[in-house]
Structure formats: C-alpha cells, structure tokens
Amino acid sequence: MITSPIWLPATLIAGATQAWRTALQRRVSQSLSLNAAGLVRYLYGLPFALLLLAGYQALFPTPFPVLGPLFLPFCAAGGLAQIIATNLLILAFGHRNFVVGTAYSKTEAVQGAILSFLLMGETLSALSWAGIGCGVTGVMLLSTGGKRMGPMDFVRALGQPAALTGIASGFFFALTAIGIRRATQQVGGGDPVHAALIVLCVTVALQSLMQGGWLLWREPGEMRRVFASWRVSGQVGLLSACGSACWFTGFATAPVALVRIVGQIEVAFTLAFGHFYLGERMARSEVAGLLLVVIGVALALAGAL
Template sequence: MMFSWVLFTLMAAFTQAWRNAFQKQLSSTVDSFGVTLSRFIFAFPLALIYLWWLYTAKPISEIVFFTSTYWIYIVLAACAQIFATMLMIRLFHQKNYAIGVGLAKSEAILAAILGVTFFGEYLSPIAWCGVMLGAFAIYLLSKGGIQNSKFSWNTFIIGILSGLFFAITLLFVREATLQLDNLPTIYRAAWVLVCVIGLQSILLLLYLMSFKRNTIVKMCERKGLVLAISFTSCLASLGWFTAMSMQTAAIVTTLGQIEMIFSLFISAFFFKEKLVRTDHWGLFWIVIAAIIVIWA
C-alpha cells in the first residue's frame, strides 16, 4: 500500500513513547548501561519469533544473502543506537519526560542533512519545509520546562548528540535493508531487526558481565519493567525499520515526531509533569510538520 510506511511509523511512535516512559522509570534504579540493555535483552527472541512467523505464514522462495557491506551497516547502526539511547537516558535526568524526548527528536533534521549529503537521498521543497518546521519545534522544546528559563546549552548539546546518533542509526538501517534487494520489503526489515538487536544484546551483555555484574542483578530485580521495555522496544524498532525500508529516513523521522503527542499525555497523566507555553507550541508545530511530510 502507498501509505503503509505511515501506519508502521505511527505504530513505532506510539510504542516508543511507552518504551521511553518505562525506561525513565527503570533509570531511577538502574544505570544507563542496564537501561539500554533492557531495550534489547528480550526484544531479540521476540524479533526471532517474528521472523519465524513471517516465513511460516507466507513462505518465500528467495534466499537471503548477507554481503560484507550489509554487516558494516549493521554494526554501525547497532553501535550508534546504543550511544543514542545512553545519551537520551542522561537527558531524562536533566529535563522532564516530554522535553527529553523532544530534544532527541532532532534526529529528523539531522537525518535529512546527512541523508542528502552522504546517502544520495532526495527531499522535495515541501518535505524540507516540514523538516525545518520540525526543527523549529525542537528549538521551542529545548527552552525547558520552567517559565522564563534561560536557554540550556548542556541540555541542548546532549539532545542534539542523541538525535545525531539516532539519525545515523536510521540511515544505516535503511542502507542495510536496501542491501537485501532480492527480498520483499517486510522480510528485509525483519532480517535487519534481528541482526541489529542481536548484536546489541551480545555487546552489552558481554560488557556488563565483564565490568558491571551488579547492573544485571538490579535488572533482575525489576524484570517485569525490563520485559515491558523490551516488548515495546521490539514493536517500535519493527515499525521504524519497516517504514525505513519503504521511505527516506528524514520523512519517516519527521512524521515520527508525532510521538511527542503520546509523550505529552504520558508526561501529564503518568508522571504528573507540567509543560509551559513554549512546550505546547513546540508540540503543536511538530504535528503540523508531520502533516506536511505525509503529503509532501
């Protein structure tokens, strides 16, 4: 379907909003390495089950073939997402929930710039308007949750770096899916999902078992929350990766800023946090930007 990428993006945005909320809860007792691992530890077997279900429900004759270039993209995407997540967790401790997520959504403008510059992607003038409007919304959100507060360079820099690594992740994910051009789109995304999450789980588990075993103990004490994070993370990644195999990263991430609407409700009703006028305007312009890129 022509707008399948829209549905997958909306699914990703909704589940990611909840995943981030659960991560914020876990970060009160578990360090950033443990919170990051919680995204992948149970998501990996779930991704394997999803891949098995795809081939069982609708078998295909095409054989998957992984090139060395494919694995380079997988490794770069996996590492970039780990760094992005750890930076976002730091951001949660500096601003309230919705603002932290908002700053990390700078990935849209960064994905547009990097995609056009280094990956040969094309954006129409209308699409650029949507992306730039989204960037303006991010600026409003970066002003913080206190009336008349000064511009926070520390928060802004961490948010931009988190968004940069998220943008790099999605660009490499898209390039990895394009390497599997003999497979149907949804199968490409499923293989990339399994490979990226699997590698991330191995890397973080090895690190924590070697240097931070106490973190694993703390994760076990809150295994219900860890499972919730992994489940929502798997669904979110499935949505992002599939949408990314159908549409350019900049367009998908700009529409994905609709996540801020879900985050706003979670922030207000789940964490009992308040937003000021600039935050409301930022969220409003994010919605307008998302509408623009859908019709670009």
C-alpha cells in the same frame, strides 16, 4: 525515495509504541545502571524479534533472501550508534540544563536529512524540508516543558554540556537510522518488511552482545539485576521489539528524515493524552509547539505525495 505506502502506518505505530516502552523503561532504570537499563531493551527484545520474524515467515513463506557483503557491518554500525545515542541522551538529562539538552537532541530529523543526503543521496521536496523545520521547532518548544526560552536562549546555550550532548545524541540517532536503512538495502528478495525484520533480529543480537559484554566486563553485578527485573523488563523487550520492527520498516521504505519527522507526532499524542484524559494544563508554548508539530507532519506528508 518511497518504495511502499506501509511506511506511514508503521511509523505512526512505532511512535505510539515507543512512548509506552519509554514509560516502562523508566521504571526499570530506577533500579539499574545506565548500561544495564539499556541492555534490557535488547536482551529481552531479542526473543520477541525472533518470534516476529518467524511469524512473518510462516504467514508469507519465502526463501531466505541473499544478504549483501555489507549487511553485518551496517547492522553493527546502526546498533552501536543507537547504544551511544541513548547513553548520550541520558547524560543530557543529567546536566543542570537538561531541558536544553533534550531540545537539542530533537534536531535529529534535520541532522538525519543532511546526513542521508550526504551519505545516501536522498533528497526531499521543499515542502518536506519546511515540515521538518516546523516539526523540529515544535518539538523543541515542547521540550521546554512550558518554561520561557526565547530563540537567543537556545543560541546562548550552545556551549553548555547539556546542549553538546543533546546535539551529539541527535547525531548518533540519525546515524542509527541511516545504518539500518543501508542494512535493509543489503537484503535481497524485494520484501521490505521481511528485510526490516531480518535486520531487526541481527541488530538486536549484536547490541545484546556489545552492551552485554561491556556490562559483564565493567559492571558484572548489574547482570544479576537485569535478570531479576524480568517481569517489567520482559514488557520493555516486547514493546521495544514491536516498535523497532515498525521503525525499521519505515526506514526500509521511506527517506530517513521523513520517517523521523512523522514519528515525532508521538510527542503530540502524549501531550494531548495528558491534557484531555488526565486533565493536565498546557502552557502557551506547549500549545504552540503542539500545533507546529502537527503542521510539520502535514507539510512533510504533503511534500512526499
């Protein structure tokens, strides 16, 4: 159920911001461990998340809303699911067939649609379902990086560690979206943007405690490196906070699967930028994947109207 048209621009901005943040986080991950690189986006993102909430509160002064009894559990569950999903995705990169792992992680939109129906009763039109299928197929094609991989190649790869970790990553990313959506529904007041920012601040704080506590326990030496990387990590935190604020706003105002499939337009923007601005050549499979993503987004939007 769509409660506000703000979900569409918020989702598009979230996709663009995520691409930028990911590029910066890759630089950080070169000098940090898996968990340390993950902590950066939460620890450095928390101050900016608090600033966003304070700024919104100053622009639209309202009493702090009443929080439901399940608010904290949903924030914690969504935050933990995101930590697990991110780690699984990085593990998928590390396997021999990382292309397959990445591609299977893109089944998140389909898994999200199924889980949101089972757990929250969210339904989509047939046109939106067609858009999800089209978009996921397109992103999987783009994930091959131009390599020739037929449908049976993906089927045969189902038993590979890369495929299993990729599917698991998509599953936990879908759970993240559902946890965040349920958390925003626990915030009273009727302002979905305000609710999204409150959920963002609490979730990022909990993620900083969870992953920071793990890092102090298992890799105490990495904490020093996290603070030493503040110049780039601060930028990662800023982009992460802004992107998550937009994602959370999308989840607060539209079905999970719809937000995720529209957010995949980020992949199309990235590929188009590389081709038209950087002069990179595109393989036929990438062109087909790009068209499928765009068609998928258009169908999903048409089905939502």
